[in-house]
Amino acid sequence: MYIFDNIVAGSGPSGLVVFSNLKKKSMLLTGETLKKVNSSNIHPKIKLEVDGKTNKISDLVNSKKNKFSIFSTANIGGLSNYWGAQFYNYNIDDIWPRKIFKKFKVYQKNLREIDLIYPAKKEGKIESLKYNKFFFNQVSPPILKKKIRFSNTVKNSKKIINDRVVNFLKIKKNLIKVNTEKNIYYCKKLILCAGPIGNAFILLRSFNKIKYVTFKDHNPRLFFGLDFKKKKIFNSKKTEVTNFHIKKNKKLFAFCIFYKINPYHFNKHLRSIIKISKYFFSKFLFYGQIWFKDEYNEIKINQSNNIFFLSANNFNKNKFYNNFKEDFNKIKIKILKIVNLNFGYGYHYHCLKINLSNKIYPINKFIKKLKLQNEIFCFDSSIIDKIDLKPPTKTFMATSKFLVKNFLNKN
Numbered sequence: 386m387y388i389f390d391n392i393v394a395g396s397g398p399s400g401l402v403v404f405s406n407l408k409k410k411s412m413l414l415t416g417e418t419l420k421k422v423n424s425s426n427i428h429p430k431i432k433l434e435v436d437g438k439t440n441k442i443s444d445l446v447n448s449k450k451n452k453f454s455i456f457s458t459a460n461i462g463g464l465s466n467y468w469g470a471q472f473y474n475y476n477i478d479d480i481w482p483r484k485i486f487k488k489f490k491v492y493q494k495n496l497r498e499i500d501l502i503y504p505a506k507k508e509g510k511i512e513s514l515k516y517n518k519f520f521f522n523q524v525s526p527p528i529l530k531k532k533i534r535f536s537n538t539v540k541n542s543k544k545i546i547n548d549r550v551v552n553f554l555k556i557k558k559n560l561i562k563v564n565t566e567k568n569i570y571y572c573k574k575l576i577l578c579a580g581p582i583g584n585a586f587i588l589l590r591s592f593n594k595i596k597y598v599t600f601k602d603h604n605p606r607l608f609f610g611l612d613f614k615k616k617k618i619f620n621s622k623k624t625e626v627t628n629f630h631i632k633k634n635k636k637l638f639a640f641c642i643f644y645k646i647n648p649y650h651f652n653k654h655l656r657s658i659i660k661i662s663k664y665f666f667s668k669f670l671f672y673g674q675i676w677f678k679d680e681y682n683e684i685k686i687n688q689s690n691n692i693f694f695l696s697a698n699n700f701n702k703n704k705f706y707n708n709f710k711e712d713f714n715k716i717k718i719k720i721l722k723i724v725n726l727n728f729g730y731g732y733h734y735h736c737l738k739i740n741l742s743n744k745i746y747p748i749n750k751f752i753k754k755l756k757l758q759n760e761i762f763c764f765d766s767s768i769i770d771k772i773d774l775k776p777p778t779k780t781f782m783a784t785s786k787f788l789v790k791n792f793l794n795k796n
């Protein structure tokens with residue numbers, strides 16, 4: 386029986402950072418699966434990268450009642466690299482993971498290390514506008530120069546296997562049995578980096594006594610607007626997206642992205658119409674997404690006899706945000722409507738919590754409760770309590786980098 390020192394579950398941005406820092410007897414399982422699922426229920430931007438029937442989705446679960454789905458992508462840098470792969474540093478007054486870094490300087494040092502491996506274009510300021518208590522800062526976002534893929538980080542002395550973790554079992558101290566779709570592996574330490582969705586499923590399949598799990602997702606809203614003055618901001622050739630960072634009383638209050646018209650952002654019925662008339666529409670129509678401070682969805686996965694169910698709650702939903710278009714209109718950006726999107730479309734997934742015997746545990750406390758803290762570790766977005774509005778991938782990577790260094794010092 387061959388025993389790996391470490392097995393990493395997950396090939397998203399966190400898994401890749403962790404794996405590239407580990408020593409020789411380590412293996413990474415990408416999450417790629419044998420079963421083919423129909424991609425019709427996944428995000429249009431991700432559909433661009435996968436076929437109709439694909440094995441690049443590790444887990445997909447739909448809620449018939451609420452008409453939404455969540456999924457975990459496999460083998461293509463996880464959920465990263467979509468919508469232009471914006472790669473943000475958080476500032477000291479943003480919400481960065483204080484519980485993990487304690488000092489902002491340590492967080493910044495780790496961001497710099499990530500920059501060396503994954504360089505990004507610099508953020509550019511376009512214009513600043515003020516209205517009442519609001520400050521609108523228009524920027525062209527920092528975008529990754531290259532997508533996050535294996536080849537960026539991984540040396541060939543370690544193993545990468547295209548397979549998906551089904552579940553795991555502790556045999557004895559420092560020995561974990563990992564059941565995958567194709568095989569059985571053994572390791573001393575199993576590091577979960579499968580993201581809040583992937584980790585949730587691995588845990589649910591490993592422990593029947595879990596009642597349910599939850600995680601948070603920033604609640605996005607969609608907006609549509611008209612721009613008859615042909616402002617260069619919405620049609621700049623230099624950037625696919627234009628962002629606004631909106632501060633209220635000097636704190637980040639909303640983050641919004643204006644997209645260029647892309648037929649694949651629309652459902653299949655509208656797509657062909659948009660394809661034909663893209664040039665015409667792009668003269669005056671714009672649309673994008675907006676996320677407001679403290680507006681999350683909480684997504685819940687229940688299990689019953691290995692069948693999984695999905696539900697979700699909106700919380701901190703503030704009616705005031707529906708009127709926010711008036712504030713845009715005052716700064717002469719004509720927003721017609723801001724609408725709530727379906728659950729699960731925020732993609733800022735974080736903060737996995739587990740209900741065990743009616744008590745709720747964050748993932749690492751759950752691991753301690755089951756006395757697995759010497760064998761099981763989790764370093765990805767699942768452990769982050771609260772994140773800011775800007776796209777969080779770089780912060781997740783800095784966190785993983787920091788935690789894997791601590792892990793190596795102790796093991």
Ligand SMILES: Cc1cc2nc3c(=O)[nH]c(=O)nc-3n(C[C@H](O)[C@H](O)[C@H](O)COP(=O)(O)OP(=O)(O)OC[C@H]3O[C@@H](n4cnc5c(N)ncnc54)[C@H](O)[C@@H]3O)c2cc1C
Pocket residue numbers: 394395396397398399400414415416417428430431443444457458459460461462463464465466467468469470471472473548549550551578579580581582583584586587732733734765766767776777778779781
């Ligand atoms: C459409 C879209 C747009 C986005 N835009 C941006 C953006 O512009 N900028 C930004 O910073 N962030 C963006 N994000 C968010 C970003 O993708 C996430 O923050 C980031 O991917 C989280 O990283 P992670 O490593 O924690 O998890 P994930 O990326 O979810 O990675 C999880 C990995 O685990 C694997 N896995 C799952 N289950 C198993 C299993 N059972 N066994 C083995 N492996 C498994 C998966 O295959 C995957 O490789 C976007 C996300 C989406 C979907």
